Amino acid sequence: MDRRHFLASLSSPLLASCDFERGKPVLEGKLLGPDMALGHKLRDNKFAAATQTQRLPIAIIGGGIGGLSAAWRLLKRGITDFKIFELEAEPGGNSRSGASGTIAHPWGAHYLPFPTVESVNVRAILADLGVLLGDPSAIAPRYDERYVVGVPQERLYVDGLWQESVLPKIGASKRDFEQYKRFDELVERYRRLRGADGAKAFALPSALSSKQADIRALDGQTLRDFLLSQGLDSPRLHWYADYGCRDDYGAHAHHISAWAGLHYHASRDALATDADARSVLTWPQGNGWLVQQLSAWIKQRAPDAFAPQSPCVRLETAASYADIDIYNAPQDRLTRYRADQVIWAAPAQVLAHVWANSPAGLREAATQMEVSPWLVANLTLDSLPIDAGPVGLSWDNVLYDSPALGYVVATHQNIAIGPGPTVLTYYWPIDNEPVPAARKRLYDTDWKVWADAIIAELSRPHPGLREQLQHIDIWRWPHAMARPVPGFLTAPIRGLLAGLTRPLSFAHADLTGFSLFEEATYAGVRAADFAK
Numbered sequence: 001m002d003r004r005h006f007l008a009s010l011s012s013p014l015l016a017s018c019d020f021e022r023g024k025p026v027l028e029g030k031l032l033g034p035d036m037a038l039g040h041k042l043r044d045n046k047f048a049a050a051t052q053t054q055r056l057p058i059a060i061i062g063g064g065i066g067g068l069s070a071a072w073r074l075l076k077r078g079i080t081d082f083k084i085f086e087l088e089a090e091p092g093g094n095s096r097s098g099a100s101g102t103i104a105h106p107w108g109a110h111y112l113p114f115p116t117v118e119s120v121n122v123r124a125i126l127a128d129l130g131v132l133l134g135d136p137s138a139i140a141p142r143y144d145e146r147y148v149v150g151v152p153q154e155r156l157y158v159d160g161l162w163q164e165s166v167l168p169k170i171g172a173s174k175r176d177f178e179q180y181k182r183f184d185e186l187v188e189r190y191r192r193l194r195g196a197d198g199a200k201a202f203a204l205p206s207a208l209s210s211k212q213a214d215i216r217a218l219d220g221q222t223l224r225d226f227l228l229s230q231g232l233d234s235p236r237l238h239w240y241a242d243y244g245c246r247d248d249y250g251a252h253a254h255h256i257s258a259w260a261g262l263h264y265h266a267s268r269d270a271l272a273t274d275a276d277a278r279s280v281l282t283w284p285q286g287n288g289w290l291v292q293q294l295s296a297w298i299k300q301r302a303p304d305a306f307a308p309q310s311p312c313v314r315l316e317t318a319a320s321y322a323d324i325d326i327y328n329a330p331q332d333r334l335t336r337y338r339a340d341q342v343i344w345a346a347p348a349q350v351l352a353h354v355w356a357n358s359p360a361g362l363r364e365a366a367t368q369m370e371v372s373p374w375l376v377a378n379l380t381l382d383s384l385p386i387d388a389g390p391v392g393l394s395w396d397n398v399l400y401d402s403p404a405l406g407y408v409v410a411t412h413q414n415i416a417i418g419p420g421p422t423v424l425t426y427y428w429p430i431d432n433e434p435v436p437a438a439r440k441r442l443y444d445t446d447w448k449v450w451a452d453a454i455i456a457e458l459s460r461p462h463p464g465l466r467e468q469l470q471h472i473d474i475w476r477w478p479h480a481m482a483r484p485v486p487g488f489l490t491a492p493i494r495g496l497l498a499g500l501t502r503p504l505s506f507a508h509a510d511l512t513g514f515s516l517f518e519e520a521t522y523a524g525v526r527a528a529d530f531a532k
Contacts, residue, residue, distance in 0.1 A: 027451060027455075027466075027469055027471060027472060028471045029447060029451060029471040029472040029473045029474065030447075030473045030474070031446070031447040031450075031474050031476070032107075032473060032474065032475045032476070033475055033476040033477065033478070034087075034088060034477070034478075035087060035088055035089070035309070036478075038087060038309065038311065038329055039087065041327075042087070042311050042313055042327075042350070042353075042354075043353070045313060045314075045353075045354070047313055047314075047325070047327055047334050048334060049334065050325055050334045050335055050336035051333055051334060051335065052335050052336070053335075053336045053337070053338065054335060054336070054337050054338070055337070055338055055339075056081075056082075056083060056337045056338070056339045056340075057079075057081045057082065057339065057340050057341070058074065058079065058081065058082035058083075058339060058340065058341045058342075058343065058531050059082065059083055059085060059312075059322075059324055059337055059339040059341070059342045059343070060082060060083065060084045060085065060343045060345055060507070061085050061312045061324070061342060061343070061344050061345055061346050062084075062085075062086060062087075062093070062344070062345030062346035062507070062508065063084050063085075063086035063088070063090075063091030063092065063093070063295075063306065063308075063345070064091070064092060064093025064094070064095065064345060064346075064508070064520065065092075065093060065095055065287075065290075065291070065509070065517055065520035065521060065524065066093075066345040066507040066508045066509060066520040066521070066523050066524040066527075067084055067086070067091070067093075067343070067345030067346075067507060067524060068084075068091060068291065068294045068295065068298065068524070069121065069125070069294075069507070069520060069521040069523075069524030069525055069528075070343045070345055070507045070524035070525065070527055070528040071084055071298045071302070071305060071524075071528075072125060072128075072294060072297070072298065072524075072525075073121070073524065073525045073528035073529065074528050074531065075298065075301050075302060076124075077528075079531065080301065080302045082302065082305060083304075083305060083306075083307055083337075084298075084305050084306050084307065085307045085310045085311065085312055085324075085326050086306065086307065086308050086309070086310065086311075087309065087310070087311040087346075088308065088309070089308050089309055090308065091291060091295055091306065091308075092108075092288060092291040093108075093520075094107075094108035094109055094477060094480055094481065094515065095108050095109045095286070095287035095288055095290065095291050095517070096108055096288055096291065097285035097286055097287075097288020097289070097291070097292075098285075098288075098378070098473070099285075100378060100380040100421075100423050100471075100473065101380070101421070103284070103380070103410055103411060103421065103422065103423045104283075104284040104285035104288070104289075104410065105284065105285060105286070105378045105410040105423045105425050106285055106286025106287065106288055106376075106408075106410070106425050107286075107288070107376055107378075107475045108286070108287070108288075108376060108475075108477065108480075109286055109287040109517065110282060110286030110287060110408050110425060111149065111280040111281065111282040111286065111287070111408075112280060112281045112282070112287060112290070112517050113268050113270065113280050113281075114141075114143070114270035114271070114272045114275070114277065114279070114280070114281065115204075115270055115518060116203070116204045116267070116268070116269060116270045116518075117137075117139065117270070118200075118203050118204060118205065118208050119204055119205060119270075119518045119521070119522075120136070120137070121521050121522065121525045122517065122518050122521050123136035123137070123141065124136050125290075125294065125521065126143075126281075128297060129290070129293045129294065129297065130144065131143060131144055131147050131281065132144075138273075139271060140271035140272055140273045141272060141273065142272070142273040142274060143272055143273075143275060143281065145274070145275075146413070147281045147282070147283060147413075148272075148275050148279055148280075148281060149279055149280050149281070149282045149395050149412070149413070150395060150412055150413055152164070152391070152392065152393075152394040152395070153279065153280075153394055153395050153396060154166055154394050154395065154396040154397075154398065155391045155392075155393075155394040155396075155397055155398070156168060156398045156399075156400055157397070157398070157399050157400060157406075157460070157461045158170045158171065158400035158401075159171045159400075161388075161389075161390065162387065162388075162389055162390065162391040162392075162397075162461065163391055164391050166240070166243060166396075166398050167180060167240055168236045168239060168240065168400055171236075172236055175234065176234045176236050176237065179232050179233075179234040179237050180234075180237060182230075182231075182232060183227075183232055183237055186230065187262070187265045187266050190202060190262055190265075190266040191265075191266040191267075191269055193210075193215070194210065195210025195211065195212030195215055196210075196212055197210055197211055197212060199211070200267075201215050201266065202262060202263045202266040202267040203267060204263075204267040204268065204516075204518050204519075205512065205518050205519055205521075205522035206263060206267070206512050206513075206514060206519060207511075207512055207522060209263070209267075215259075216259065216489055218257070218258040218259040218262060219257045219258065219259035219260070219486060219487060219488065219489040219490070220258075220486055220487070221257075221258050221486055222253060222254050222255065222256060222257065222258060222261075222486055223241055223245060223253040223254075223256050223257070223258045223260070223261030223262070224238065224241070224252075224253040224254040225254075225258070226258035226261070226262075227241060227253070238253065239400065239401065241253040241261065243398065243405065244261065244264045244265065245260075245261055245264065246405060246429050246431060247264075247405060248264050248514065248515075248516065249264075249372065249481065249482075249483050249484055249514070249515075250372025250373075250374060250429040250431055250480060250481050250483060251370075251372055251429065251431045251483050251485075252431060255431075255483065255485055256483065256484060256485065257484050257485060257486045257487070257488055257489070258486075259484075259489060260484035260488065260513070260514070263514075282395065282408075282412075282413065283413060284410045284411065284413055284414075285410075286408075286425070287517060290517070307326070307328075309328070309329040309330055310326050310327065310328050310329065311326070311327055311329075312324050312325065312326055312327075312346075312354055313325050313326070313327045313334070313354055314354050314356055315342065315344075315351070315354050315355045315356065315504075316355075316356045316357050317342075317355070317357060317503060317504050318503070319503075320340070320502075320503060321338050321339060321340055321503050322338075322339050322341075322342045322503045322504055323336055323337070323338055323339075324336070324337050324339060324342060339503070340503060340531075340532070341502060341503050341504075341505070341530065341531040341532070342503060342504045342505075343505055343507045343524075343527045343528060343530075343531065344500075344504060344505065344506050344507060344508065344527070345507035345508050345523075345524060345527070346508060347371070347479065347508055347510055348366045348369060348493055348497060348506075348508065348510040349366045349367065349369065349371070349479070351366070351506070352365075352366035352367070359496060361492060361496065362493075362496050365491070365492040365493035365496055366493055368491070368492075368493065369482055369483075369491070369493055369510065370435055370482070370483040370485055371435065371479045371480070371481065371482055371483065372429055372430075372431060372435070372480050372481050372482075372483050373429075373430045373435065373438050373439045373442045373476075373477060373478050373479070373480060374427070374428065374429050374430065374476075374477040374480040374481075375428040375430060375442060375450065375474065375475070375476055375477070376425065376426065376427055376428070376474075376475045376477065377425070377426040377428070377450070377451075377454050377472055377473065377474045377475070378410075378423050378424070378425050378426070378472070378473045378475075379407075379423065379424045379425075379426060379454070379458075379469060379471075379472050380421060380422075380423050380469070380470040380471050380472075380473075381421060381422050381423070381424065381465075381468040381469060381470065382421050382468050382469075382470055383420065383421065383422070383468060384409075384422050385422075385424065385458075385462045385465060385468065386462060386464050386468070387461050387462050393409065394409075394412075395408055395409055395412040395413075396408050397409070397424075397461075399457065399460070399461065402457060403428065403432060403457070404426060404427060404428035404429075404454075404457060405427040405428070405429070406426070406427065407424040407425055407426040407427070407458070408424070408425050408427075409422060409423075409424060409425075410422065410423035410424070410425060411423065421470065424458075426454055426458070428454075429480075430442055439478050439479075442476050442478055443476070443478065447474055450474050451472045451474065454472065454474075455469070455472075480515070481509075481515030482509070482510050482513050482514070482515060484513040484514060488513045489513075491513075493510075494511070494512075494513065497510065497511050498511065501530045502530050502532075505526075505527035505528075505530040505531075506523065506527055507523050507524040507526070507527035507528070508520065508523055509523055510523075511523040511526075
């Protein structure tokens with residue numbers, strides 16, 4: 001498929017399989033994704049000169065979780081004169097959501113672990129949105145039970161059967177279980193460990209983690225190599241390690257820093273009243289619910305804050321201000337704003353591309369950051385999927401030894417799941433080849449090829465799936481999340497971004513290297529606090 005035909009396919013309202021059964025199409029669906037046409041226009045950067053210049057106290061570039069958190073912080077400080085410029089038609093970044101008929105579903109991030117004591121701003125946001133009830137600083141806060149994931153929470157399909165929990169137990173040997181126990185003890189030691197500086201070895205947000213040299217030295221090797229150095233070589237344990245890394249970082253453990261891989265397990269020590277500490281917060285539309293509620297909270301206090309389909313195409317900084325060129329796509333017009341403070345809440349690679357007088361080394365450092373491509377599919381079924389058990393349908397349904405992770409059930413949070421349609425949200429990090437090749441495959445592969453592959457994989461645990469399917473919508477994330485590969489803690493890009501204060505501060509999760517809600521919130525609040 002050439003570029004012209006590829007871009008044309010993005011605007012096709014409906015794609016359908018050519019196979020027919022019982023006189024009707026077997027399957028139909030849409031191929032979706034971020035606004036690639038506008039993104040490519042930004043990449044090519046061939047815009048006419050600005051037609052007008054305006055003053056603006058504070059500009060927020062990007063409406064993902066980082067940008068929304070920055071806006072929340074400004075409003076909490078009593079600052080209302082700001083504008084959020086977002087490339088897409090809707091805010092949310094990779095926490096966006098959609099709907100199939102009346103069933104809401106996620107297009108990206110789909111849950112939030114109970115926030116740790118250190119995640120003070122996440123807790124404060126949840127309190128403002130009515131999710132956290134009572135004192136946000138409590139050791140074990142109480143959460144609205146409607147938003148705590150319902151049981152059963154998770155299961156794993158392995159060796160032809162479903163089992164409870166994601167750690168593979170079916171078919172595991174005595175030696176596997178011994179290594180599971182040793183790994184659990186290892187994680188628990190790191191969870192309790194404090195550095196000589198008094199900080200947790202692994203805190204969330206990660207910037208609050210200990211700076212002790214021997215702890216940070218874990219960043220010098222991959223998680224796979226670290227596990228092998230500990231005598232942990234069980235293939236099933238390594239699959240479990242891979243699952244965690246692919247879930248949060250979009251790549252296998254042999255690509256991910258041991259520090260980052262251990263952080264996934266050891267940083268989550270939050271407690272909750274009347275809920276299992278291992279549980280999570282979730283909604284039918286995933287973290288899209290948080291985006292919707294936080295956006296509404298912002299609009300109530302700053303009605304004109306959002307400027308959709310308005311990317312920043314050029315930035316130039318001076319000592320006390322920054323000039324930004326904003327392209328209003330619906331009006332096909334470029335406007336220059338002179339802002340006292342710019343809060344950059346878009347990816348680092350975009351900043352490096354548009355910053356005309358950027359510091360030496362920024363572009364090279366940004367291009368060295370690996371970013372994982374993902375595919376997310378929402379499958380609409382006429383009823384809940386049927387399988388042989390013995391463990392019943394859960395919210396999170398993981399497939400062992402699969403190129404994808406599995407699926408969550410969008411209707412799981414319904415108080416009573418009865419007969420009727422449902423949506424399965426299927427997650428597939430494209431990580432079995434170098435990133436450029438994976439991204440090209442994501443771009444070039446058409447809907448039917450993806451749909452057939454997904455159906456084939458899910459038909460293993462659900463042989464009758466095809467009969468239940470109504471349609472599949474597929475979302476491609478070519479630049480979904482940063483990969484914390486070995487050396488990321490000392491990567492030049494992190495120092496450059498952390499050093500931005502005024503008139504430009506950085507508010508994207510790329511600041512810390514993890515595409516997590518807690519990290520984006522930390523970056524957004526930190527950046528907003530530089531504004532006067």
